[in-house]
Amino acid sequence: MGDHAEQRAARRSGSAAGDLAASPFRADRDRVATSPFFARLGGVTQVVSASGSGLLHNRLTHSLKVAQVGRAIAEQLSADPRLAPVLDELGGCDPDVVDAAGLAHDLGHPPFGHLGEQVLDRLARHRFGLPDGFEGNAQSLRIVTTTDTGGPSAVGLDLTAAVRAAMLKYPWTRLTHPDPHPRHLDSPPRGASEPPGERGTGSAKFSVYVTELDDMAQAREPFAARLESWQQTVEASVMDTADDIAYAIHDLEDFHRIGVLQHAPVAAELGRWLSGVLELAELDDGLLAAHARRPGYSLELLRRRLHRRDAWIVDDEAFVAAVRRVRNELVDGLLVAPFDGSVEAEQAVARFSSGWTVRLVTGMGVVLDPPTRSGHVLLGPAQWHEVQVLKFVHRRFVLLRPDLALHQRGQARLLTSLVEALEQWLTDRYEADRLPRRLQDLVELAEHEYAELAATDMSTLVGAVGEAPEGEAGIRELARGRAVIDFVASLTDSQAATLLDALSGRSAQPWSDAFVL
Incomplete structure (x- = not known):
């Protein structure tokens, strides 16, 4: 085994006792698959709660499909002899690494999906003063390196460097690392820019908290001479693309099944834009935004947004062709008949899902010097535009529905109340001896981490507003906040x-199998 291969397979503890698989990367896949954090994903919302119906994807079924699609892409790329020198130069593309990273990529998603992520981030930053708040991708890395106890040393899962690096869709912290930070690039990588209207808060997306900086450094070491500090590894790029493909296809499939994604409004939007391309192109942005509910207007806004954001690949002819293909296959193919559970309806869904998956996977390519907005592995231009249109349909006709917003506002209040109740319990000196043991362990872990950071590099604990924790009391406050966030993030929807x-006195039962204290 060469030096690079040894570095890729390196673990923090160096121990691999108890693994059934001989391959270190297969062993990593097994470690993730047997983790309780992975099992809990079956009870975590993808977009809306599945409620046990079996009709909707949850985070577990989504992760399985990302791993499946990612492995298919990796096998296809690694089987092409023309790509072998390029993949070797960039650090490798092992299907087992991609498979393990696909299973692990969503471990950190909290209850209620992306809504829960936003709520916990707001509470982490504003209520607890945590400098890097909460981010589902960073929480996933924290689980496999720190808070899971399934590894040989009971600290994380002790995964190989290659698999940890493949989990890093956004290989930077929110504010400080690497230096210079990628959000300051002329054209920042996808996710590195600050959220609109939140100047000074750091990157919108990131895969590492400051507490896991050493893990990121060790995981990225085998790729240091091959990639820029902010670039994904090839395996991370494959996993990221597989995640996009799964979202683009399977969420539409879900909402067709339950009757939310309906033929008429989607047909009107795509049909009106196709019939009035030149007319809509002459309207100004303000008018389009003011009347975005009119058929065709929102799709024209998307076309313009892609030109501003992704000029490196966007092409109007390809965009028109993508809209036509989505209209033909989604509107006139899948949505034309409501889903009724019949064999015919199930076959229509299967044809749509498998057909699109094969088309997108077989359109993959590898480039040595990609633009900053892309990874080294990317969809072909036609497929890239098609994914943008599919994701637009999902956002426009599912995510922006008022009834979904109503549901999510209640979930946001639930999570906020839960965090507040746990914080009050944690600071109640009369109940200190009866805290949940898991919560106590998380406080002690975070206190140790923040104390070490304060002693070695206090700048990592300075938040966006420029305030550092004051002494031991400040460290304890940060640790309590991180522990509560870690604890809540590890629950399923129903456990929360x-x-x-x-905690609110609404339950008459002193014991419940819904959670373990």
Whole structure:
């Protein structure tokens, strides 16, 4: 085994006892698949709660499909002899690494999906003063390196460097690392820019908290001479693309099944834009935004947004062709008949899902010097535009629905109340001896981490507003906040609701199998 291969397979503890698989990367896949954090994903919302219906994807089924699609892409790329020198130069593309990273990439998603992520981030930053807040991708890395206890030393899962690097869709922290930070590039990588209207808060997306900086450094070491500090590894790029493909296809499939994604409005939007391309192109942005509910207007806004954001690949002819293909296959193919559970309806869904998956996977390519907005592995131009249109349909006709917003506002209040109740319990000196043991362990872990950072590099603990924790009391406050966030993020949807019922006195049962204290 060469030096690079040894570095890729390196673990922090160096121990691999108890693994059934001989391959270190297969062993990593097994470690993730047997983790309780992975099992809990079956009870975590993808977009809306599945409620046990079996009709909707949850985070577990989504992760399985990302791993499946990612492995298919990696096998296709690694089997092409023309790509072998390029993949070797960039650091490798092992299907087992991609498979393991695909299973692990969503471990950190909290209850209620992306809504839960936004709520916990706001509470982490504003209520607890945590400098890097909360981010699902960074939480995933924290689990496999720190808070899971399934590894040989009971600290994380002790995964190989290659798999940890493949989990880093956004290989930077929110504010400080690497230096210079990628959000300051002329054309920042996808996710590195600050959220609109939140100047000074750091990157919108990131895969590493300051507490896991050493893990990121060790995981990225085998790729240091091959990639820029902010670039994904090839395996991370494959996993990221597989995630996009799964979202683009399977969420539409879900909402067709339950009757939310309906033929008429989608047909009107795509049809009106195609019939009035030149007319809509002459309207100014303000008018389009003011009347975005009119058929065709939102799709024209998307076309313009892609030109501003992704000029490196966007092409109007390819965009028109993508809209036509989505209209033909989604509107006139899948949505033309409501889903009724019949064999015919199930076959229509299967044809749509498999057909699009094969088309997108077989359109993959590898480039040595990609633009900053792309990874080294990317969709072909036609497929890239098609994914943008599919994701637009999902956002416009599912995510922006008022009834979904109503549902999510209640979930946001639930999570906020739960965090507040746990914080009050944690600071109640009369109940200190009866805290959940897991919460106590998380406080002690975070206190140790923040104390070490304060002693070695206090700048990592300075938030966006420029305030550092004051002494031991400040470190304890940060640790309590991180522990509460870690604890809540590790719950399923139903566990979060049941725990709040108990803490609020609404539950008459002293014991419940919905959570373990």
